[in-house]
Amino acid sequence: MLRLYDTATSDVRDFVPLRDGEASLYVCGLTVQSEPHVGHVRSAVNFDVLQRWLRYRGYRVTFIRNLTDIDDKILIKSAEQGRDWYNLAYEMHRQLDRAYADLNVARPTYEPIATGHIPEMIELISELVERGHAYPAADGSGDVYFDVRSWPAYGELSHQGIEDMEAAADADPRGKRDPRDFALWKGWKQDSEPATAAWPSPWGRGRPGWHIECSAMAGKYLGPAFDIHGGGLDLRFPHHENEQAQARAAGRPFASYWMHNAWITTSGEKMSKSLGNSLLIPAVLERFRGIELRYYLVAAHYRSHVEFSFEALAEAATGFGRLESFLERAADVLGEIPAGGEPNDVFVAALDDDLGTPAAMAAIHDLVREGNRLLPEGAGAELRRVAGSVRAMLAILGLDPADPAWGPGTGGDEKLTAAVDVLVRGLLDQRAAARAAKDWASADAIRDQIQAAGIEIEDTPDGPKWSI
RNA sequence: GGUGGGUUGGCCGAGAGGCGAGGCAACGGACUGCAAAUCCGUGUACACGGGUUCAAAUCCCGUACCCACCUCCA
Known part of the structure; x- marks a missing residue:
């Protein structure tokens, strides 16, 4: 009800x-x-x-x-x-x-x-x-x-x-x-x-x-x-x-x-009074993605005052990244996140209670933790169910990263991604060689070099992965 | 003057009589060559002063501070 x-x-x-x-x-x-x-x-x-x-x-x-x-x-x-x-x-x-x-x-x-x-x-x-x-x-x-x-x-x-x-x-x-x-x-x-x-x-x-x-x-x-x-x-x-x-x-x-x-x-004041240009939407979107700003807004209850700060927005973006990266890894394992998943009971009860988005968000985070635990076991019905559910819950909040409304994927231009992939792969191969030779100094230097370009390296059982 | 809301741990933010929402940060452990990511674990938080109750962040009374609306405003 x-x-x-x-x-x-x-x-x-x-x-x-x-x-x-x-x-x-x-x-x-x-x-x-x-x-x-x-x-x-x-x-x-x-x-x-x-x-x-x-x-x-x-x-x-x-x-x-x-x-x-x-x-x-x-x-x-x-x-x-x-x-x-x-x-x-x-x-x-x-x-x-x-x-x-x-x-x-x-x-x-x-x-x-x-x-x-x-x-x-x-x-x-x-x-x-x-x-x-x-x-x-x-x-x-x-x-x-x-x-x-x-x-x-x-x-x-x-x-x-x-x-x-x-x-x-x-x-x-x-x-x-x-x-x-x-x-x-x-x-x-x-x-x-x-x-x-x-x-x-x-x-x-x-x-x-x-x-x-x-x-x-x-x-x-x-x-x-x-x-x-x-x-x-x-x-x-x-x-x-x-x-x-x-x-x-x-x-x-x-x-x-x-x-x-x-x-x-x-700064404790209603936005219309203390409005600086920095809070206009285009300006905020220069620093954060729309989906991150939306997550920040939805994470607070609609009847609560929110004290806006870029620090809090950055935290929210990090928190959202947790959900997003689970979905990405689950997609790698499953091939695709099934659409048409079901939100769990906690989530439903939360939103039924005067749109309790904070509790709903907590439900998503809890489920993602469960999903992360399942991830090393590889593709399975349980992981499929969890990932589908997470996606469904995010979609209800308008936060499904796979929603075409968000435009082309975060990777941006496909040609550009392919080009970067070739370059990064080359470096990662060199790093792999150095690691095989237990030349840790060289291996870490290569990783640092890649990271300095704003690219994160993640070592997984299937080999290293990169993302921006 | 009238009406309504707020004050929660290092930070952001829920909850609304009993079992510590969740996130971020921090610390310890697992994993790792080291990291990252992930998982496990760690916190004696509820503005202040009284009271009610077996039990209060949550109810009552009082105090302080903050904010909004009563004028255009999401």
Whole structure:
């Protein structure tokens, strides 16, 4: 039985989907305003693991992960950079896709984009106005606000009372009835905003407020009620609170479970505040492989804060190398690691318990130790079973080294590998000769020389092997 | 002011009343000409002060420090 932590109820609950055998999932993706960093990607990886686990558990999964391509920041940044807002959003969108691909984040069922769903948003806003939960601003700005006071349940998701909330510092009262009312629609500011960022609506030209898009798109693709809504912890309030208020005020039950992933911090601070270029995905991938970064992210529980450091990432990479080298050696012995292996019970129980990836990882390491013990005995049913199981478990976490998603093997270019092999073989033959003559000094000198080139030598019963 | 989270061994990171998750590093042993890899073994860890209990890292009370959200944010 899968159990998940639900932010709304603050506890771990059995996962009971609305429709038997199906799971519908909506995750807030990014606002494409700047390059993706490690923190952004953590969220994607966490929910990717959820998606994969639900699939493994036999659910037919509909997974919607949106993208916000219009908002204040995109307009401001693009203006600063002297280019069109949609050009900036498009470029960042492509960079994000690239980062997802580099980390083997599986594609969702669909990735709707905010500007492609203006009619759905207008429809929802109209409904809210009709029901008396929203009103056009009295100041003629063309804004439309959600009336927080008209919805007594407001604050239920983040467990806050309206009265206890600090009024927004920028609470430029404008045409708001209550400072906590939030914008569903923003009237076009002709003097400062491009005409391309304004769409026609019953309230005049303008653009959507931030929260409405998710309610509208979730409704379109998943229906008025769906199973799980996810996102980063900071979205809990106001974004998710507002999404839920809008949807429910319009008579839609909305999400049954709310899941939020925790932060990656650097020097104890949230990444967005202390972001250096070194933490952007392309920069990290210059130093580590995508699969190593993914291992690092998956090894921590999704609700735990992670203090990012390259030292910890390096340790993780070493730890992953242990798993990978077992699989490589097992493949040498078995010819091939069988696909379609089964994860063991410990692993299954771990992931069923609110996606306990740390315990799941421990299960893999334990099994690898068992496999390493079996290795000297050569090919056997037991080794086959263990290796297949290890591979299956890694695959569920999106960490199967043999997954073509990781691109060509770590050896890189085949021609290059063949060329290096010839050269290294030559040296290894010389070393073998020296060893046969018990000329240890020469033998070790050759090994040192090869290692200095970044190539590791491993002496096995079948003779020496090299790897980069 | 309100809401939520954290503080675990040299390090990273799980767990959530009784049996020391796992990884990295270290040390000892096996293997090796020596290494590497692998295997076996080695650690009296739970911020502090009280309390509850036969038993507390885990529950309760208090203290300290850190962080997040309440404003755009994965």
